[in-house]
Amino acid sequence: MTTLRSRWLEILAIGVIGVSVLRSMTVEADVVQGDVQRIMYVHVPSAWLAFLAFGVTVFGSVAWLRTRDRRWDRLAASSAEIGVVFTGLAIAAGMIWARPVWGQFWTWEPRLVTTALLFFIYLGYLALRRAVIDPEQRARRSAIMGIVAFIQIPIVYESVNWWRSLHQTSSRSSIDTPLRITLLLGVVAFTFVYAVLLRRRLELARLEEELETRRFESSQDVAGAAITPPSLASVEQHD
Amino acid sequence: MSFWRQVFEIARKDLLVESRTAEVALMTAPFGAAALILIPLAIGTDAPLLSQLGPGLYWVVVLLFGMLVILRKSAVDGQPQRDLVRLLGIDPAATFAGATIATSLLVLFFEIALGPVLIALYNPELGSWPWLFVILPLVAAGMGMLGTIASGVTTSIGTRTSLTPLLIVPLSLPLLLGATQALEGLRLGRSIVPWLILLVSVDLALAVSGVLAARPLEEAVT
Numbered sequence: 041m042t043t044l045r046s047r048w049l050e051i052l053a054i055g056v057i058g059v060s061v062l063r064s065m066t067v068e069a070d071v072v073q074g075d076v077q078r079i080m081y082v083h084v085p086s087a088w089l090a091f092l093a094f095g096v097t098v099f100g101s102v103a104w105l106r107t108r109d110r111r112w113d114r115l116a117a118s119s120a121e122i123g124v125v126f127t128g129l130a131i132a133a134g135m136i137w138a139r140p141v142w143g144q145f146w147t148w149e150p151r152l153v154t155t156a157l158l159f160f161i162y163l164g165y166l167a168l169r170r171a172v173i174d175p176e177q178r179a180r181r182s183a184i185m186g187i188v189a190f191i192q193i194p195i196v197y198e199s200v201n202w203w204r205s206l207h208q209t210s211s212r213s214s215i216d217t218p219l220r221i222t223l224l225l226g227v228v229a230f231t232f233v234y235a236v237l238l239r240r241r242l243e244l245a246r247l248e249e250e251l252e253t254r255r256f257e258s259s260q261d262v263a264g265a266a267i268t269p270p271s272l273a274s275v276e277q278h279d
Numbered sequence: 280m281s282f283w284r285q286v287f288e289i290a291r292k293d294l295l296v297e298s299r300t301a302e303v304a305l306m307t308a309p310f311g312a313a314a315l316i317l318i319p320l321a322i323g324t325d326a327p328l329l330s331q332l333g334p335g336l337y338w339v340v341v342l343l344f345g346m347l348v349i350l351r352k353s354a355v356d357g358q359p360q361r362d363l364v365r366l367l368g369i370d371p372a373a374t375f376a377g378a379t380i381a382t383s384l385l386v387l388f389f390e391i392a393l394g395p396v397l398i399a400l401y402n403p404e405l406g407s408w409p410w411l412f413v414i415l416p417l418v419a420a421g422m423g424m425l426g427t428i429a430s431g432v433t434t435s436i437g438t439r440t441s442l443t444p445l446l447i448v449p450l451s452l453p454l455l456l457g458a459t460q461a462l463e464g465l466r467l468g469r470s471i472v473p474w475l476i477l478l479v480s481v482d483l484a485l486a487v488s489g490v491l492a493a494r495p496l497e498e499a500v501t
Contacts, residue, residue: 105495154452157449157452158449160445160448160449161446161449161450163445164442164445164446164449165446167438167442167445168432168433168436168442168446171433171436171437171438171442172436180495180496180498181432181433181496183495184428184431184432184488184492184495184496185429185432185446187492188425188428188450188485188488188492189450191450191453191481191484191485191488192449192450192452192453195452195453195456202473
């Protein structure tokens with residue numbers, strides 16, 4: 041019973057994902073593209089989730105700089121990790137969708153290029169976190185980078201409007217209602233997935249920090265034990 | 280000492296170091312020029328094609344080789360230098376502004392040094408070329424600020440030389456876009472105002488981020 045109560049978010053997420061998958065498989069297909077269009081229900085929510093995750097990273101970074109509370113740093117880092125995964129998923133789903141529709145996996149299209157660079161920016165953010173060992177220094181440096189990195193988000197979002205290319209512009213008004221509802225359901229389902237993953241990752245990050253602290257403390261003991269002062273009696277005997 | 284005096288002194292210090300070593304003038308700029316000579320050998324020496332691609336290739340070379348200009352400062356400034364600046368009671372925002380101005384001027388010098396090479400080798404259509412007096416400093420300022428922030432974030436990290444470019448290059452996309460699209464707009468006789476707005480907006484965002492991050496950055500390298 042306790043387990044069920046503590047896992048309410050996971051159970052809810054599974055339910056919403058189930059409904060979303062069912063709906064995306066049964067809703068009428070696009071007249072022009074056919075069934076391949078259904079990948080939109082993965083591609084668009086993944087991209088949305090990436091934006092949300094990186095937005096949370098900025099929020100966590102600003103909050104850490106204001107409060108210096110470790111929890112905000114964990115939030116920023118955990119959210120960035122999830123954001124990178126879902127940016128990768130959005131790119132992969134987009135490439136799979138592009139193959140039958142555009143005739144190739146990759147085109148030098150502004151949305152694709154800016155999204156790929158976004159992926160690398162946050163890979164850099166995660167690389168920076170790994171490169172700094174001291175937790176305080178890591179939090180400080182990555183908080184700054186987490187804020188600066190967000191400059192890219194409006195550019196990725198606006199790229200389809202600035203350069204009219206192969207990628208369609210914001211699709212909210214241009215798609216039929218049943219498809220739009222399915223898409224919204226996908227966005228909600230993916231948001232639940234994000235919440236579940238973030239919750240788990242935060243817990244993991246807290247445990248990692250605890251482990252780090254324990255290792256540090258135990259290493260302190262060993263270093264102290266290695267130094268044994270000479271006994272006063274033995275020194276006097278030699279004299 | 281007033282804030283602006285501190286800014287001036289920090290910038291002067293960095294430029295003095297450069298004037299003594301002449302690293303950008305004698306090493307990085309010739310290296311960039313050599314890259315501009317090598318590229319046509321790889322993509323073909325078709326003159327009309329090179330004339331069309333020239334400005335884009337120029338910006339890519341400025342961006343990638345500009346990394347050397349940016350990394351130069353963090354290599355020169357060791358822990359003793361940083362400690363000295365801190366002990367002198369210099370405002371961290373002044374340190375950021377001074378370092379940014381020096382780096383931006385060096386990037387601008389690098390851009391100007393490569394300009395004649397571009398014109399001589401690629402013969403690009405520059406259209407309303409006086410606009411370059413606006414575009415070049417805006418890109419240099421953006422790269423200078425981005426470089427100062429990223430160098431500050433990666434100071435004293437072992438993997439700094441590979442990590443800093445990874446942080447800077449993807450983030451400089453708006454600068455590259457603004458610069459290339461503005462030049463393209465000039466060539467085709469289109470309005471370049473939106474691209475200038477993009478460059479100014481990114482520069483302003485970086486300036487605000489840099490000034491706000493200056494103190495935490497200083498604490499980070501203590």
